[in-house]
Amino acid sequence: MTHAHADHVMGLDDLRIFGFRMDAAVPIYCEDNVEQHLRQTFAYAFADPGQAAHPYAVPRLRFERVVPNQSFQLLGLPILPLRVKHGRLPILGYRIGNVAFCTDVSTMPAETRGQLTGLDTLVLSALRHKPHPTHMHIDEALRLIAQLKPRTAYLTHMSHEVDYEQLLAELPEGVFPAWDGLTVPLQYDESAAG
């Protein structure tokens, strides 16, 4: 989880089938304040299981705490949570091997910029052409991409005001608007990590 805003968490109930198929709780990796929000928003998922219509009627979820700058391993990959600012809200971006995913960013702290070098792929939010108080706009995102120099960058979290084809034609080489169904290759070279 990056943060607990509705546009990022309201799909959580759809994870119900995974808990059912795995016969285990689905781990949610997040900070403490996000866990508190999720426990409120999805109170039914954390209530007495005896209250549910059926044991499989609610998603089975458990929490794993993540801390900015403390790397952990998941599915054989190193995951590095990174602090980014979303308006006044401190939230998380993630670096997973050679890929970073940073959405809902308005300010990228200098320390975090230093952890986003040498990327093959950066997924970065860019809301629209006009500035916005809690999101980077497209020019701002492009300036950051030019600094960080990932091989490929995908812009995401765009508003309805952005036309896909028009934006695609305007973007510099190696930068693309993301699309539904986009897959990004994940690689991690342990020998290069030092």
Ligand SMILES: [Zn+2]
């Ligand atoms: Zn948000």
Ligand SMILES: [Zn+2]
């Ligand atoms: Zn959002």
